[in-house]
Amino acid sequence: MTLMLWSSRTKERRATILAGLILLQTVSALFFIGDVIADLRGGTPLDNPHVLIETVASVVLISGVIFMMIELRSLLSRMSDMQSGLDIARGHLGEVIGDFFHAWKLTAAERDVAIMILKGLDNDTIASMRNTAPGTVRAQATGIYAKSGTTGRAQFISLFMEELMSGELDPDAQSNPKAEARGPRPLPDSARAS
Amino acid sequence: MVALEQTDRGQHGAREIPVWDPLVRLIHWSLALTILLNGAVVEDESLAHEWIGYVALGLVALRAIWALAGPKHARFSAFPPSPRRALVHLGRLLSGERRVHLSHNPLGALMVYNIWLSVIALGVTGYMMTTPAYFGIDWVEELHEVVFGWLILSVALHVAGVAFESWWSGVNLVRAMVNGRKTIPPGSNVE
Numbered sequence: 001m002t003l004m005l006w007s008s009r010t011k012e013r014r015a016t017i018l019a020g021l022i023l024l025q026t027v028s029a030l031f032f033i034g035d036v037i038a039d040l041r042g043g044t045p046l047d048n049p050h051v052l053i054e055t056v057a058s059v060v061l062i063s064g065v066i067f068m069m070i071e072l073r074s075l076l077s078r079m080s081d082m083q084s085g086l087d088i089a090r091g092h093l094g095e096v097i098g099d100f101f102h103a104w105k106l107t108a109a110e111r112d113v114a115i116m117i118l119k120g121l122d123n124d125t126i127a128s129m130r131n132t133a134p135g136t137v138r139a140q141a142t143g144i145y146a147k148s149g150t151t152g153r154a155q156f157i158s159l160f161m162e163e164l165m166s167g168e169l170d171p172d173a174q175s176n177p178k179a180e181a182r183g184p185r186p187l188p189d190s191a192r193a194s
Numbered sequence: 195m196v197a198l199e200q201t202d203r204g205q206h207g208a209r210e211i212p213v214w215d216p217l218v219r220l221i222h223w224s225l226a227l228t229i230l231l232n233g234a235v236v237e238d239e240s241l242a243h244e245w246i247g248y249v250a251l252g253l254v255a256l257r258a259i260w261a262l263a264g265p266k267h268a269r270f271s272a273f274p275p276s277p278r279r280a281l282v283h284l285g286r287l288l289s290g291e292r293r294v295h296l297s298h299n300p301l302g303a304l305m306v307y308n309i310w311l312s313v314i315a316l317g318v319t320g321y322m323m324t325t326p327a328y329f330g331i332d333w334v335e336e337l338h339e340v341v342f343g344w345l346i347l348s349v350a351l352h353v354a355g356v357a358f359e360s361w362w363s364g365v366n367l368v369r370a371m372v373n374g375r376k377t378i379p380p381g382s383n384v385e
Contacts, residue, residue: 012216018216019215019217019220020216020220022256023221023224026252026255026256027249030248034248069259069260069263072215072217076215077265079212083212
């Protein structure tokens with residue numbers, strides 16, 4: 001995740017630099033074009049070396065601007081693809097988690113505790129966040145592991161990791177086929193976050 | 195379930211959507227700077243005034259090209275100049291219906307075209323004053339002055355519109371033009 005964020009920040013910086021270059025280079029190109037026009041109107045012939053060089057410079061600068069615009073365009077579309085990919089993955093994970101909780105018939109309190117476990121909180125922190133005794137949280141956690149058929153925290157968390165890494169995360173599929181194969185019914189519409 | 199929704203949508207259920215790409219933002223603030231410099235800082239008949247004017251023309255030209263070839267939100271098609279849509283939008287405002295627009299809202303779109311056209315008109319009349327054929331001709335100079343007055347009025351309206359829309363829709367538009375992202379409050383009607 002950190003790696004993803006870092007690379008998206010780098011992309012953003014690259015996009016900003018590209019945009020700045022496009023802007024400055026356009027202004028430079030306009031300067032040369034304006035100078036060529038002024039020279040030609042002043043009666044300088046087109047084959048004058050000064051005018052010739054400025055014409056070539058204008059063409060090169062404009063080509064550079066067009067090229068950088070294409071680059072920026074594709075960089076921006078890659079950035080937005082990655083963002084929507086992340087959104088889809090997040091949405092999917094949320095759905096898969098919801099499907100599992102539903103299938104395991106977790107109570108509302110157990111769902112909350114289960115989510116905090118998935119987020120990496122330990123029992124004491126969960127207890128203080130929920131204003132309950134650590135013993136209660138331990139009991140709820142045991143209930144969660146029993147209902148999910150896992151032996152403990154590590155295996156419980158890896159259930160979802162496995163779900164993410166088992167491939168075939170098809171962005172267009174509405175729900176995860178594996179989760180369905182295991183039996184959970186789809187969530188009611190009201191619980192589906194979109 | 196509450197906690198799960200938070201994992202889905204991020205803090206407080208607000209969504210951040212990247213809208214303005216860096217080129218759009220740079221052009222916007224550069225154009226604002228050229229208007230400020232030429233309107234209030236630089237001497238009217240100086241060489242700097244001329245050059246800043248040409249830079250402003252170049253910025254609008256570049257923005258127009260980007261509106262044809264750029265990404266989705268930067269394109270003309272994202273904010274077509276449509277008085278009909280502007281009227282519909284105005285009707286919605288009056289009836290109290292709040293709606294978030296990812297690109298410019300229809301009224302704002304008209305203001306965008308208005309400001310660009312004003313800058314082009316200023317640039318053209320300004321250039322005409324430097325040519326022998328039109329130098330010292332009164333109507334050119336008067337037109338330049340009138341369009342400048344119109345541009346300043348437009349900029350004031352633009353700033354007021356941004357302030358109003360930010361308050362009305364709950365999306366901080368100034369920040370969106372700085373970091374490129376619109377933070378959409380939960381439950382917003384997005385268009």
